[in-house]
Amino acid sequence: MTDKPFIPRARAVRDVEGIVDHYLEEVSEPAAIGFIDALEQAYADIGKFPASGSSRYAFELDLPGLRFWPLVRYPYLVFYVERDDHVDLWRVLHGNRDIPR
Numbered sequence: 001m002t003d004k005p006f007i008p009r010a011r012a013v014r015d016v017e018g019i020v021d022h023y024l025e026e027v028s029e030p031a032a033i034g035f036i037d038a039l040e041q042a043y044a045d046i047g048k049f050p051a052s053g054s055s056r057y058a059f060e061l062d063l064p065g066l067r068f069w070p071l072v073r074y075p076y077l078v079f080y081v082e083r084d085d086h087v088d089l090w091r092v093l094h095g096n097r098d099i100p101r
Contacts, residue, residue: 005086006043006080006089008089009091035071039071042069042078057100061099061100066079077099
């Protein structure tokens with residue numbers, strides 16, 4: 001099995017940049033680096049097993065194929081849709097957020 005590459009949408013890139021900036025400004029550099037490491041691990045896991053993410057919000061939002069993967073040790077969820085040849089990265093959002101809204 002070959003890992004699927006990620007193609008992030010512009011909004012997902014802004015999400016990640018904003019989260020990293022938050023950790024750098026409000027918490028610490030090690031926390032920002034830890035977030036990036038957790039995100040990279042999530043990308044690796046999703047790339048290998050994209051169908052294993054939760055489809056909970058796909059039903060709530062009526063977005064067929066939408067899945068999410070929680071980061072380890074960080075309160076963020078990676079939202080994506082599996083395509084034939086890649087993973088379409090939609091958003092990276094805080095898990096306490098009102099996701100359907």
